[in-house]
Amino acid sequence: MPDNDRFDLQEFLPYLLNQAAEMSSLEFQQVYKDRYGMLRTEWRVLFHLGLYGRMTAGEIGHSAKMHKTKISRAVHRLAERRFLARTRDAADRRVEHLDLTAQGRKAYAELREIAMEYDAALVAKIGRDQAEILRQTLRVLAELPPKD
């Protein structure tokens, strides 16, 4: 039996963060999976386009910190299912502009509603004040620019 001195796996931040992250995405994951057959990478792309409008794969990758191969595959599948349309840039023919189709916007709107409700449920679970502190702290850990 080893010495447990001052260390507990359940308190180790990376572990705890992973557990919480996994738990917290479970319910929402079911929605986009069952309803639209989407993967996590796919809804992330969808949400980026829905929220920010026309973007390139590279821009999404940078924002979501996802590798370009993940984006490439997500975009491919979303285009295949007519959730988004791809347009080559006229000036630089390497880059491709991505826009949601009507169907994509519809899916986004629906998923955004559910996401908002789900986020509210999580906030209710942990308390409004704690939630604000949580977001702020997570932003630091994720090294995202602070809100404001």
Added chain:
Amino acid sequence: MPDNDRFDLQEFLPYLLNQAAEMSSLEFQQVYKDRYGMLRTEWRVLFHLGLYGRMTAGEIGHSAKMHKTKISRAVHRLAERRFLARTRDAADRRVEHLDLTAQGRKAYAELREIAMEYDAALVAKIGRDQAEILRQTLRVLAELPPKD
């Protein structure tokens, strides 16, 4: 351009949690990967045994909320590399008791040191008080949702 009303992906808790979790495990992951060729599932098993002593695969799975096939393969690989030893239970021959070998304990001790340092670095980054609140909040979020 869609209406962004009151929703931001960067503020969506499941998204934010995932980003922070991913970021925070990155550095530590390199250590057990480069140094011992371990996967996340494997160090989790190692840490459970190092911290709590003899356990069965089922117990670890329950504690870490990992699926039994993941555990089974992690245990297999750890046993193969002589980090742990497996012993069949005499009374119930379905269950197997897992113990770290000397080599396993050595790896655990080393990784635990690094984990503690890394945790301390994260705490320093976000502040001691925020860290305590964070852990508390994450513990709530990581709880299994009530049965329905």
Added chain:
DNA sequence: CCTTGTTAGTTACAAAAACAACTATTACAT
């Protein structure tokens, strides 16, 4: 122009995860 380097995105192949079906053993109700 031509080499060399860079960037956007894709594709091929290997590693890992998810999911389902399986073996072996124990429990338990007829």
Added chain:
DNA sequence: ATGTAATAGTTGTTTTTGTAACTAACAAGG
């Protein structure tokens, strides 16, 4: 006992991811 269900853990198959190599287009120096 004996048939049925439950439990511990494994194995096989399919998806998904990670890594690296690749194509195509641009950029910039000579």
